[in-house]
Amino acid sequence: MSGTFGKGHHLHLIDGSAFIFRAFHALPPLTRKSDGLPIGAVSGFCNMIFKMVEDNRGPDAPTHVAVIFDKGSHTFRNDMYDQYKANREAMPEELRPQIPLTRRATEAFNIACKEKEGYEADDIIATLAVQAREAGGRCTIISSDKDLMQLVGDGVEMLDAMKNTRIDREGVLEKFGVYPEHVVDVQALAGDSVDNVPGAPGIGIKTAALLINEYGDLETLLERASEIKQPKRRETLIEHADQIRLSRKLVLLDDKTPLDFTLDDLEVKEPDADTLLAFLAEMEFRTLTKRVAEQMGKEMPTIEDTPALPDAPQIDDIPFDADKYEQVSDASALQKWIDAIYEVGYVAVDTETTGLNEMTAELVGISLATEPGKACYIPLIHKANRGNDLFGSDDLAEGQMPLEQALEMLTPMLEDPSILKIGQNMKYDAKIFAQIGITVAPFDDTMLMSYAQHAGLHGHGMDTLSERYLNHTPIPIKPLLGSGKSAITFDKVPLEDAVKYAAEDADITLRLWQLLKPQLHMAQVTRVYERLERPLVPVLAQMERSGIKVDRDTLSRMSNAFSQKMVGLEDEIFELAGRKFSVGSPKQIGEILFDEMDLELPDGKKPKKGKSGAWSTGADVLEDLATVHDLPRRILDWRQLDKLKSTYTDALQNHINPDTGRVHTSYSIAGASTGRLASTDPNLQNIPIRTEEGRRIREAFVAEEGKTLVALDYSQIELRILAHIADLPALKDAFARGDDIHAMTASEMFDVPMEEMTPDIRRRAKAINFGVIYGISGFGLARNLRIPRAEAQGFIDRYFERFPGIRTYMDDTKTFAKEHCYVQTLFGRKIHTPEIASKGPRAGFAARAAINAPIQGTAADVIRRAMIRMPDAIADLPAKMLLQVHDELLFEVEQGSEDKLIDAAREVMENANDPVVKLDVKLTVDAGTGQNWAEAH
DNA sequence: ACGCTCACG
DNA sequence: GACGTACGTGAGCGTA
Numbered sequence: 001m002s003g004t005f006g007k008g009h010h011l012h013l014i015d016g017s018a019f020i021f022r023a024f025h026a027l028p029p030l031t032r033k034s035d036g037l038p039i040g041a042v043s044g045f046c047n048m049i050f051k052m053v054e055d056n057r058g059p060d061a062p063t064h065v066a067v068i069f070d071k072g073s074h075t076f077r078n079d080m081y082d083q084y085k086a087n088r089e090a091m092p093e094e095l096r097p098q099i100p101l102t103r104r105a106t107e108a109f110n111i112a113c114k115e116k117e118g119y120e121a122d123d124i125i126a127t128l129a130v131q132a133r134e135a136g137g138r139c140t141i142i143s144s145d146k147d148l149m150q151l152v153g154d155g156v157e158m159l160d161a162m163k164n165t166r167i168d169r170e171g172v173l174e175k176f177g178v179y180p181e182h183v184v185d186v187q188a189l190a191g192d193s194v195d196n197v198p199g200a201p202g203i204g205i206k207t208a209a210l211l212i213n214e215y216g217d218l219e220t221l222l223e224r225a226s227e228i229k230q231p232k233r234r235e236t237l238i239e240h241a242d243q244i245r246l247s248r249k250l251v252l253l254d255d256k257t258p259l260d261f262t263l264d265d266l267e268v269k270e271p272d273a274d275t276l277l278a279f280l281a282e283m284e285f286r287t288l289t290k291r292v293a294e295q296m297g298k299e300m301p302t303i304e305d306t307p308a309l310p311d312a313p314q315i316d317d318i319p320f321d322a323d324k325y326e327q328v329s330d331a332s333a334l335q336k337w338i339d340a341i342y343e344v345g346y347v348a349v350d351t352e353t354t355g356l357n358e359m360t361a362e363l364v365g366i367s368l369a370t371e372p373g374k375a376c377y378i379p380l381i382h383k384a385n386r387g388n389d390l391f392g393s394d395d396l397a398e399g400q401m402p403l404e405q406a407l408e409m410l411t412p413m414l415e416d417p418s419i420l421k422i423g424q425n426m427k428y429d430a431k432i433f434a435q436i437g438i439t440v441a442p443f444d445d446t447m448l449m450s451y452a453q454h455a456g457l458h459g460h461g462m463d464t465l466s467e468r469y470l471n472h473t474p475i476p477i478k479p480l481l482g483s484g485k486s487a488i489t490f491d492k493v494p495l496e497d498a499v500k501y502a503a504e505d506a507d508i509t510l511r512l513w514q515l516l517k518p519q520l521h522m523a524q525v526t527r528v529y530e531r532l533e534r535p536l537v538p539v540l541a542q543m544e545r546s547g548i549k550v551d552r553d554t555l556s557r558m559s560n561a562f563s564q565k566m567v568g569l570e571d572e573i574f575e576l577a578g579r580k581f582s583v584g585s586p587k588q589i590g591e592i593l594f595d596e597m598d599l600e601l602p603d604g605k606k607p608k609k610g611k612s613g614a615w616s617t618g619a620d621v622l623e624d625l626a627t628v629h630d631l632p633r634r635i636l637d638w639r640q641l642d643k644l645k646s647t648y649t650d651a652l653q654n655h656i657n658p659d660t661g662r663v664h665t666s667y668s669i670a671g672a673s674t675g676r677l678a679s680t681d682p683n684l685q686n687i688p689i690r691t692e693e694g695r696r697i698r699e700a701f702v703a704e705e706g707k708t709l710v711a712l713d714y715s716q717i718e719l720r721i722l723a724h725i726a727d728l729p730a731l732k733d734a735f736a737r738g739d740d741i742h743a744m745t746a747s748e749m750f751d752v753p754m755e756e757m758t759p760d761i762r763r764r765a766k767a768i769n770f771g772v773i774y775g776i777s778g779f780g781l782a783r784n785l786r787i788p789r790a791e792a793q794g795f796i797d798r799y800f801e802r803f804p805g806i807r808t809y810m811d812d813t814k815t816f817a818k819e820h821c822y823v824q825t826l827f828g829r830k831i832h833t834p835e836i837a838s839k840g841p842r843a844g845f846a847a848r849a850a851i852n853a854p855i856q857g858t859a860a861d862v863i864r865r866a867m868i869r870m871p872d873a874i875a876d877l878p879a880k881m882l883l884q885v886h887d888e889l890l891f892e893v894e895q896g897s898e899d900k901l902i903d904a905a906r907e908v909m910e911n912a913n914d915p916v917v918k919l920d921v922k923l924t925v926d927a928g929t930g931q932n933w934a935e936a937h
Numbered sequence: 938a939c940g941c942t943c944a945c946g
Numbered sequence: 947g948a949c950g951t952a953c954g955t956g957a958g959c960g961t962a
Binding site: 888 | 940943944
């Protein structure tokens with residue numbers, strides 16, 4: 001359709017400035033991969049435009065379109081009122097460069113792009129909308145700015161592109177309580193805090209609409225103000241009449257803006273495919289470029305996938321060459337290395353030890369690297385003979401400088417605040433050095449740099465990182481140490497081999513650092529790395545070195561008791577089964593129950609078979625089966641005892657350090673993708689508590705003589721974070737009141753008053769609350785509650801109804817994850833969810849993980865922050881922080897100082913979110929004390 | 938080495 | 947409409 005704009009024509013006016021501002025705040029801080037340029041708002045803008053172009057193929061398609069921008073900050077309104085928009089905050093730095101890019105995007109789509117000095121975009125929009133209406137055509141204003149609502153009606157409509165909702169005259173009535181022609185009157189009275197329009201003090205939109213509807217229009221109202229019955233209102237209107245009239249002028253749009261173009265200039269034109277694709281590719285919008293290319297029948301332009309690093313050294317150019325590594329054997333050689341380190345100001349450091357347990361391992365040698373390819377190994381206590389020489393002496397190998405001398409030379413450098421020490425998993429090396437009284441600082445950790453950027457994408461061990469980022473497979477350690485009984489420790493490795501292996505580790509670490517350091521910033525996770533990862537290293541190192549006292553006799557007695565019970569159970573089991581078998585074998589249990597005895601579950605079915613074709617005999621299956629036969633219950637009891645004995649009472653004894661009498665776990669910082677820690681060797685984060693029998697194992701974790709154990713744990717931290725993130729007012733209020741949160745949910749869902757709550761109804765609500773955190777599904781809830789799937793789905797529907805924020809959160813999170821392949825915590829931690837893009841059940845897993853990760857991850861961030869602040873907070877108290885169990889911290893304190901410790905630690909924990917994140921829900925911490933962990937919890 | 942089971946939050 | 951699911955971990959055992 002062409003010719004002069006008129007009947008049958010349809011004009012789309014896009015409020016460009018408002019849109020990018022909103023997109024900037026609503027969308028994540030997306031950056032261009034190659035150089036880190038912020039482009040989130042541009043991306044949102046382009047997606048919106050493309051969606052419109054796609055949508056607009058139907059009969060309602062626009063014939064004319066323009067994007068309107070603000071220009072300059074001074075307009076005629078500032079001349080009328082110098083306070084107009086005076087409280088606007090400065091434009092965020094990340095948004096500024098995106099403004100011109102948005103204009104370029106508009107041009108790339110071949111859409112008219114208009115602005116005028118001294119006028120707001122709204123005035124131009126008003127002028128064009130009125131022109132369109134007077135010409136007999138239609139106009140859709142794509143904006144959510146309420147100031148534009150005065151234009152609606154008679155062929156003019158508004159469309160909120162982000163919410164995809166249309167606003168017509170009735171919509172305006174709903175919003176303002178009056179029809180569009182009286183919107184300015186209402187706005188004049190109500191004022192506007194965003195634009196700093198004063199209005200009438202104490203009068204909001206509701207009252208304003210009431211008054212306008214009663215008196216017809218603003219002028220009449222002001223003239224007859226003396227007739228108003230309410231004294232306060234009457235006086236306000238009389239007193240502020242001038243201010244109200246000024247306000248009306250400010251909000252009234254100028255629909256007579258002089259323009260140097262006509263509606264006909266805005267006719268829709270097809271974009272030029274090459275121009276558009278070139279722009280989108282330049283912005284590196286992969287998905288959108290692909291879609292546009294497909295739609296236009298063009299080939300997708302290539303977008304480089306790897307970030308260009310103009311400043312980074314060309315690491316690829318320097319090959320790995322193990323023969324070039326140096327063995328440092330005397331003081332003068334070491335001094336040269338130290339000089340070189342002071343020259344550059346940093347050094348990659350790696351320690352070699354006699355084992356992997358930092359508490360028992362001894363320092364064997366140290367490797368250093370100062371530039372790619374330039375690395376050395378300082379062997380310190382290597383033995384002259386290999387370990388498999390039965391009569392081998394303990395003589396030291398030749399070519400080593402004395403340990404004391406080397407440490408004397410290295411310690412000042414390792415502790416020098418001006419020298420950055422770079423490590424891969426620095427906690428390990430820091431603990432080794434701490435054992436000999438050396439505090440390594442400051443430091444960087446390549447493992448944590450990788451984790452901050454790529455949690456969820458891949459592991460962060462040295463081998464993985466080297467292969468992935470350096471395209472180099474490190475020398476394997478296995479052939480040097482051997483395996484099994486004949487394995488030797490590193491001090492027995494011949495020096496020639498040791499130098500190559502050890503120096504290479506430092507070389508790799510240095511190269512990784514050069515690569516990963518600049519990327520931290522581009523991925524916008526520098527703060528995560530610097531505030532949540534790196535500072536945790538010394539804190540955890542100290543906790544691990546402290547360890548917790550475990551009473552061997554208690555464990556040993558329990559082991560014996562468990563053994564006896566198990567023997568008795570075994571007799572009953574064999575009796576019931578009709579023959580002897582290995583009770584610890586799920587495979588044999590399955591054969592006995594489902595083949596030989598031919599038992600069936602209460603629903604008449606048999607359980608699923610696993611991947612290996614064996615019957616599933618998990619606790620839930622046996623639990624169901626216990627209703628039809630006695631054997632499954634006995635097996636369950638046996639299994640529980642077996643678990644407690646083998647995993648806890650037996651195994652824990654082997655972890656008691658003979659020197660300290662304590663158990664020293666190791667926390668992995670970069671293990672769990674969500675930001676949680678993981679505890680290994682032994683895992684002290686899964687010590688039993690849920691059953692009485694298991695709980696007693698905690699009695700073996702005791703305080704030292706004259707001391708007390710103190711446990712502080714966050715109350716419902718994940719649900720509180722959910723209430724905040726998903727914006728659930730009912731949940732927030734309940735937490736504010738201190739309600740029983742599961743009972744409240746139950747009351748809300750099942751319409752049962754709190755006073756009449758039964759444990760069973762509460763139990764169901766609790767399951768649903770947790771289900772939500774896990775990315776609820778009808779199937780999962782049904783299985784958990786053992787109810788029909790339809791009923792479970794009914795619960796979920798009802799939950800969404802009562803807490804509508806949940807659905808929005810789940811949908812938004814999935815959409816975000818699909819678009820970005822990661823989700824974020826409130827503190828900016830990124831958790832990648834690559835599988836979200838896959839098809840089939842994998843996508844379901846990924847979606848639920850994506851829903852859970854921001855909640856679990858934010859809770860993890862909170863306790864990390866508390867732990868990082870804790871050493872300073874309790875520095876004056878005779879107390880040590882010993883363990884972390886996700887939402888709990890366990891301390892050991894001298895008797896008499898328990899209350900002081902609780903006060904100090906609680907203060908830190910309850911305010912750990914401050915000041916970075918403001919939470920709508922208060923965090924609360926429960927505390928307990930006791931001589932053992934069971935009492936303290 | 939891998940699957941199964943089960944301990945924790 | 948079917949698919950197959952609760953999220954995140956680590957350890958010990960049996961089985962290949």
